[in-house]
Amino acid sequence: MDSIQFIEQFIVFIEDHLREDIDFDEVLMEMDVESKSFLTLFTALVGMSPADYQKRRQLTEIALEVYDGHRRLTDIIKYYNHKDLAQFKDDYQKFFGISVYDTDKFIEEMPLQYRISFEINPTAKREPFSETRSLDGYRLIGVEEFFNMNSYNEKKKTRYLNYLLNSGIISEILKHNNGPIKGLFVMERYSYGEIQVFVGTASDMNTPFTTTYTPSGLYQIFESDGQLDVETKKLYEYIFRRWLVKEHVELDLTFSIELIKGLTHSIDDSVIVQVWQSIID
Numbered sequence: 001m002d003s004i005q006f007i008e009q010f011i012v013f014i015e016d017h018l019r020e021d022i023d024f025d026e027v028l029m030e031m032d033v034e035s036k037s038f039l040t041l042f043t044a045l046v047g048m049s050p051a052d053y054q055k056r057r058q059l060t061e062i063a064l065e066v067y068d069g070h071r072r073l074t075d076i077i078k079y080y081n082h083k084d085l086a087q088f089k090d091d092y093q094k095f096f097g098i099s100v101y102d103t104d105k106f107i108e109e110m111p112l113q114y115r116i117s118f119e120i121n122p123t124a125k126r127e128p129f130s131e132t133r134s135l136d137g138y139r140l141i142g143v144e145e146f147f148n149m150n151s152y153n154e155k156k157k158t159r160y161l162n163y164l165l166n167s168g169i170i171s172e173i174l175k176h177n178n179g180p181i182k183g184l185f186v187m188e189r190y191s192y193g194e195i196q197v198f199v200g201t202a203s204d205m206n207t208p209f210t211t212t213y214t215p216s217g218l219y220q221i222f223e224s225d226g227q228l229d230v231e232t233k234k235l236y237e238y239i240f241r242r243w244l245v246k247e248h249v250e251l252d253l254t255f256s257i258e259l260i261k262g263l264t265h266s267i268d269d270s271v272i273v274q275v276w277q278s279i280i281d
Contacts, residue, residue, distance in 0.1 A: 003240075006033075007045050011116060014054050018061065019080050024050050025149040025193050035149050036190035037253035044236040046116055049153035056113035059095050063110060066103045073100065128238055129223040132279070137216040140185055141209040142173050142200015152195045158229050161186070162267045164199055170263065173209065177201040183261040183272075187214065190254065214257060218279040220249075225272045232258060235275045252278040 082088040179202025257276040
């Protein structure tokens with residue numbers, strides 16, 4: 001379980017540098033750790049991106065200091081490197097849903113983020129459908145967007161999908177779905193400090209859309225159904241918290257592939273979602 005131990009150690013690193021502006025991509029390069037693999041593991045095991053974890057932890061520590069009342073607010077936010085008091089108050093209000101000056105009244109109800117530690121224990125929960133398949137590479141046509149590695153999280157991906165859905169782009173992409181796999185592919189890869197999110201479908205047609213290919217090889221395919229963001233999160237948690245504990249295989253996490261079936265009207269629709277994990281022989 002070296003990957004789990006590394007995530008635990010990285011949480012310690014974040015805690016030790018909680019007040020700093022961490023360039024996660026730069027830190028990982030210095031550690032010789034592949035950024036996409038790290039982001040996938042961290043998000044699956046911790047439940048949020050490293051940047052989100054740092055922000056939640058920092059705001060929680062500030063809230064606890066405000067509640068204690070031993071230092072002035074201006075001194076507290078200066079200590080945590082917040083240079084703009086008005087911007088800090090706005091961030092605090094958005095995160096906790098209350099004014100910073102109401103902290104002492106509502107501290108018990110606030111969604112504080114305490115330091116995370118976890119144990120990985122197999123359970124008797126019903127497992128998602130899963131199968132191993134050897135797959136050729138598929139030609140995909142679609143669109144792509146790039147997000148900064150340091151601020152990328154699942155919410156940004158969901159918002160991007162929602163934009164493509166509402167603008168009719170997903171509908172137009174799926175009109176060209178004449179390949180052997182039906183549905184909408186979402187593929188993530190690391191590219192020079194950014195996360196490339198490609199959204200497309202299997203097709204051999206000539207279109208104005210961007211073209212890419214899925215890597216061929218051996219895959220473990222996990223499937224569930226329900227609301228997209230909920231089921232995708234559950235599948236990744238299952239893979240890294242339970243499935244890997246039992247199987248002891250090595251996965252190639254330098255890219256990730258999700259296949260969505262039934263996404264037509266709303267991001268909140270019930271869909272079939274698959275997570276394809278490439279197995280390293």
